[in-house]
Amino acid sequence: xxxxxxxxxxxxxxxxxxxxxxxxxxxxxxxxxxxxxxxxxxxxxxxxxxxxxxxxxxxxxxxxxxxxxxxxxxxxx
Numbered sequence: 001x002x003x004x005x006x007x008x009x010x011x012x013x014x015x016x017x018x019x020x021x022x023x024x025x026x027x028x029x030x031x032x033x034x035x036x037x038x039x040x041x042x043x044x045x046x047x048x049x050x051x052x053x054x055x056x057x058x059x060x061x062x063x064x065x066x067x068x069x070x071x072x073x074x075x076x077x
Contacts, residue, residue, distance in 0.1 A: 027071065028052030039069035045076060 024047040032040045058068045
């Protein structure tokens, strides 16, 4: 029960930080780490801004269908 409440509070604090003042989703190393790592998948239409440098470790098998992908855009047009 306490873990659920703590998790809810963390989500409420983290989610607003992902948006700039003009409703643009900011993408940076922290955003990608919080989302579970690379590849960061953009699955919703909207405005996105790269707000910091990204450092991605490459792997022998790749992180998406055999390729190393930092940002994957899968949003509908």
